[in-house]
Amino acid sequence: xxxxxxxxxxxxxxxxxxxxxxxxxxxxxxxxxxxxxxxxxxxxxxxxxxxxxxxxxxxxxxxxxxxxxxxxxxxxxxxxxxxxxxxxxxxxxxxxxxxxxxxxxxxxxxxxxxxxxxxxxxxxxxxxxxxxxxxxxxxxxxxxxxxxxxxxxxxxxxxxxxxxxxxxxxxxxxxxxxxxxxxxxxxxxxxxxxxxxxxxxxxxxxxxxxxxxxxxxxxxxxxxxxxxxxxxxxxxxxxxxxxxxxxxxxxxxxxxxxxxxxxxxxxxxxxxxxxxxxxxxxxxxxxxxxxx
Amino acid sequence: xxxxxxxxxxxxxxxxxxxxxxxxxxxxxxxxxxxxxxxxxxxxxxxxxxxxxxxxxxxxxxxxxxxxxxxxxxxxxxxxxxxxxxxxxxxxxxxxxxxxxxxxxxxxxxxxxxxxxxxxxxxxxxxxxxxxxxxxxxxxxxxxxxxxxxxxxxxxxxxxxxxxxxxxxxxxxxxxxxxxxxxxxxxxxxxxxxxxxxxxxxxxxxxxxxxxxxxxxxxxxxxxxxxxxxxxxxxxxxxxxxxxxxxxxxxxxxxxxxxxxxxxxxx
Numbered sequence: 001x002x003x004x005x006x007x008x009x010x011x012x013x014x015x016x017x018x019x020x021x022x023x024x025x026x027x028x029x030x031x032x033x034x035x036x037x038x039x040x041x042x043x044x045x046x047x048x049x050x051x052x053x054x055x056x057x058x059x060x061x062x063x064x065x066x067x068x069x070x071x072x073x074x075x076x077x078x079x080x081x082x083x084x085x086x087x088x089x090x091x092x093x094x095x096x097x098x099x100x101x102x103x104x105x106x107x108x109x110x111x112x113x114x115x116x117x118x119x120x121x122x123x124x125x126x127x128x129x130x131x132x133x134x135x136x137x138x139x140x141x142x143x144x145x146x147x148x149x150x151x152x153x154x155x156x157x158x159x160x161x162x163x164x165x166x167x168x169x170x171x172x173x174x175x176x177x178x179x180x181x182x183x184x185x186x187x188x189x190x191x192x193x194x195x196x197x198x199x200x201x202x203x204x205x206x207x208x209x210x211x212x213x214x215x216x217x218x219x220x221x222x223x224x225x226x227x228x229x230x231x232x233x234x235x236x237x238x239x240x241x242x243x244x245x246x247x248x249x250x251x252x253x254x255x256x257x258x259x260x261x262x263x264x265x266x267x268x269x270x271x272x273x274x275x276x277x278x279x280x281x282x283x284x285x286x287x288x289x290x291x292x
Numbered sequence: 293x294x295x296x297x298x299x300x301x302x303x304x305x306x307x308x309x310x311x312x313x314x315x316x317x318x319x320x321x322x323x324x325x326x327x328x329x330x331x332x333x334x335x336x337x338x339x340x341x342x343x344x345x346x347x348x349x350x351x352x353x354x355x356x357x358x359x360x361x362x363x364x365x366x367x368x369x370x371x372x373x374x375x376x377x378x379x380x381x382x383x384x385x386x387x388x389x390x391x392x393x394x395x396x397x398x399x400x401x402x403x404x405x406x407x408x409x410x411x412x413x414x415x416x417x418x419x420x421x422x423x424x425x426x427x428x429x430x431x432x433x434x435x436x437x438x439x440x441x442x443x444x445x446x447x448x449x450x451x452x453x454x455x456x457x458x459x460x461x462x463x464x465x466x467x468x469x470x471x472x473x474x475x476x477x478x479x480x481x482x483x484x485x486x487x488x489x490x491x492x493x494x495x496x497x498x499x500x501x502x503x504x505x506x507x508x509x510x511x512x513x514x515x516x517x518x519x520x521x522x523x524x525x526x527x528x529x530x531x532x533x534x535x536x537x538x539x540x541x542x543x544x545x546x547x548x549x550x551x552x553x554x555x556x557x558x559x
Contacts, residue, residue, distance in 0.1 A: 044479045044480075044481055044482075045450075045479050162343070191342040191343055191506055192342075192506060192507070192508065192547060192550040192551060192552070193342060193546060193547060193550040194342075195550065195552065196549075196550035196552065199552070218479055218480055219480065219552060219553075220480070220553060221509070221551065221552030221553030222552045222553065223553065224552065224553030225552050225553055258481075259480070259481060261484075262480055262481050262483070262484030262485075263480055263484075263509075264483075264484075264487075264507075264509040264510050264512060264513045265509060265512070266508060266509050266512055266536070266548070266551045267512065267536075268512035268513055268532070268533075268536070272484045272487060272488060272513055273484065274481065274484045274485040274488060275481045275484075
């Protein structure tokens with residue numbers, strides 16, 4: 001290839017339950033993410049967007065399997081490796097250190113009986129071997145970086161607001177300076193003003209650390225704010241992919257257009273239109289027909 | 293018909309918490325601090341604000357689901373806060389609520405037919421056959437079928453459950469419906485369906501809505517008037533178009549500026 005290998009490349013990834021391998025939950029998904037860029041995966045519930053993200057982390061549940069396809073992660077030290085083929089031990093070295101993830105619901109993903117400082121420090125000790133004063137200093141620096149006073153390191157998650165908890169999650173995820181950050185609806189549970197702050201924070205961190213970001217959302221407003229590239233998924237397949245400008249201003253696939261039409265605008269100028277599935281092929285089990 | 297169907301004047305509500313060492317201390321939060329709103333007949337009044345602004349407390353206090361400390365809620369010439377339990381119950385037929393979480397607000401052990409018909413039964417409206425006819429008609433209207441009456445809530449998707457919640461509120465043919473974040477738990481595609489359904493039903497049944505929401509994009513589409521709440525107080529109120537185009541209060545301006553994708557949507 002003449003161009004440089006991207007940071008992450010999904011090639012023809014298909015996911016199905018182990019018990020019924022013919023039922024594809026994610027069907028032939030391919031896209032790539034470059035360092036310093038954000039790719040948004042957009043879709044409704046059940047479109048396979050979260051499964052796709054989990055497969056990048058090697059975190060698919062026991063009942064699921066990666067049928068076919070490669071998840072190529074380009075790492076400076078070890079070169080390009082297929083995450084799907086790595087052992088659990090090798091995966092643990094990557095998770096948290098090279099690829100980190102932020103989950104949707106900060107209350108359920110933080111441990112309520114440990115201080116947030118301890119939880120941020122866990123991956124620093126595991127991956128970088130930090131201890132004692134150096135660890136404390138690094139935790140304080142991370143908290144300050146996400147906009148929480150470092151004195152809150154001794155607080156428990158229930159003593160923080162929803163926005164602060166999500167900031168703690170972000171501090172945890174960026175602790176080891178990962179190359180790739182996966183954010184699964186990180187702002188869905190938050191108020192708009194807090195959401196705006198968190199999006200800004202993620203965007204700044206991405207630029208400062210030259211991270212690649214895989215951002216999962218169902219909100220086109222968020223896409224418009226944060227994305228470089230957009231991938232639209234429907235029933236396990238990619239129906240459209242391209243740059244933000246391309247997908248948002250000139251959507252090609254009827255599903256993308258339908259999905260955009262049901263997003264309310266702040267001006268109240270356009271009429272809301274629920275999705276009309278008339279364009280779907282008669283037999284829904286068929287491929288939907290991607291536009292690329 | 294008078295211009296305003298529901299009026300709330302100078303509502304206050306204070307929550308007291310035990311605090312301090314061994315809970316001997318007390319701290320109080322003013323959830324509602326001198327809040328006054330007016331709902332125009334046949335219109336939609338949106339109440340917006342962040343979590344903790346008191347908007348859900350307001351909704352519950354309007355329906356007397358929570359007692360208020362002081363103030364009055366006037367509905368058809370009566371102050372709801374002063375009614376005894378018996379007369380309040382008869383008024384409740386006209387005041388219904390659609391809840392936020394369609395997963396938590398439906399009793400999982402009741403069939404949909406019983407859930408929707410429960411209000412009719414409680415208010416003693418019609419005999420069994422008449423009630424059944426009404427329930428079926430209402431279910432059909434919100435896009436469900438007669439066969440769904442025998443099913444349990446867990447057999448439905450989030451959007452369908454919200455339709456059940458709407459049917460349950462509207463089968464009594466209320467005059468005022470308080471919708472507490474009715475679409476915030478739903479996907480954007482389902483959200484559009486439910487918003488349109490609410491709008492259509494408003495036309496057909498001459499309903500007045502109080503619409504609690506934190507999503508200003510949704511509010512723009514459904515509301516006629518708007519009340520902006522912050523820390524238990526109303527900071528701004530008026531017609532939707534006016535507030536969106538010329539927000540006076542800094543807090544409203546901040547809220548509007550935080551709408552994601554504003555640049556693109558406006559462009």
